[in-house]
Amino acid sequence: MTSALGHLRVLDLTRVLAGPWCTQLLADLGADVVKVERPGSGDDTRAWGPPYLKDEHGGDTTEAAYYLAANRGKRSVTVDIGKPEGQQIVRKLAAASDVLVENYKVGQLAKYGLDHARLAALNPRLIYCSITGFGQDGPYRDRAGYDFIIQAMGGFMSITGERDDRPGGGPQKAGVAISDLMTGMYSAVAILAALAQRERSGRGQSIDMALFDTQIAMLANMNTNYLASGKAPGRAGNAHQNIVPYQVFHAADGDVVIAVGNDSQFAKFCAVAGRPDLAVDPRYGKNADRVRNRAELVPLLEAIVREQPAAFWAERLEAAGVPCGPINSIAQALADPQAVARGLRIDLAHPRAGTVPLVGMPIRMSDSTAAYGRPPPLLGEHTDEVLRDLAGLDAEAIAALRARRVI
Helix, strand or coil, X not given: CECCXXXXXXXXXXXXXXXXXXXXXXHXXXXXXXXXXXXCCCCHHHHCCCCEEEXXXXXXXXXXXXXXXXXXXXXXXXXXXXXXXXXXXXXXXXXXXXXXXECCCCCCHHHHCCCHHHHXXXXXXXXXXXXXXXXXXXXXXXXXXXXXXXXXXXXXXXXCCECCCCCCECCCCCCCCHHHHHHHHHHHHHHHHXXXXXXXXXXXXXXXXXXXXXXXXXXXXXXXXXXXXXXXCCCCCCCCCCCCCEEEEECCCCEEEEECCCXXXXXXXXXXXXXXXXXXXXXXXXXXXXXXXXXXXXXXXXXXXXXXXXXXXXXXXXXXXXXXXXXXXXXXXXXXXXXXXXXXXXXXXXXXXXXXXXXXCCCCCCCECCCCCCCCXXXXXXXXXXXXXXXXXXXXXXXXXXXXXXX
């Protein structure tokens, strides 16, 4: 099999998570991703540890786990874009690229002559994707974008967390930087759409991606719940706003998730629970009625589930066709037979650690394969080869640039 994007080159001027997540996805699909980093320090996340990757002797390397999560498959080049010679290098790399992704503050790259208009003049086929907190226009355009703030401002935390009337109630952020990750995913989709458009028009274009926009858009049915009713949804803990029962239950020996998605599944659940009468009760037979009578029904179900261990419910309900599962730790999830069978855990050769453990790409295609040829690169690991092959610089010119600390 061949890689889907092996014919493309991506110039990556991003750091932290949203941008690197986007470009790692493109690298996984086969694109040649050239990551431009600051000399001496590089991507901020290289230092966001511990934990750090361990070397072959069990000691810490300089590669933070955070950085490793979003940068495999790339080549690292160190360039000081604050210097005119560094800016010229980036222009040469952009001229040799299909896509450029950046997450600088609005207008910052224009100060260096690296904005879309000037780079498009050099390479009219360039797809130029800008990722910021709030977008290229609007009253917040100059604000920095931080995932935690975006989760708060974008409405996500208003529906995440335990109900306010319960112990521990109040707003919660997600356990991962969800607005960063989703913006990276949306950005990759936008880039692929722009590349498809380029096949017809022959021209590149600019893409304006904002964490704030993404955070609001990804609220999905919670948005339309509000728009349809005029009432903003609140926090529901581990329950579902529109389906009952669809939540965490406390079994005799631990927690279990029971996700009844329709009326037929509810009848099957009631049969396993030994309460078939609940399925024909007019208060609970239809999901709309179960949602309206949630306060009466859920305590009944909680008492029933508590009588048996979690394994009982998992085995009996799955056998009956009712979705049910345990709440795994990350360690348990990665060790699950399904995760093993799907090959989600991967190990790549690494120059300082021997191997680096990572989680692979979840996309499966019949005629293409993921490209895991490179581990997350060391800082500046590929500077010489990229400047030689893509910028046309010889060894003497590269040495002079290094002596002047341009690279």
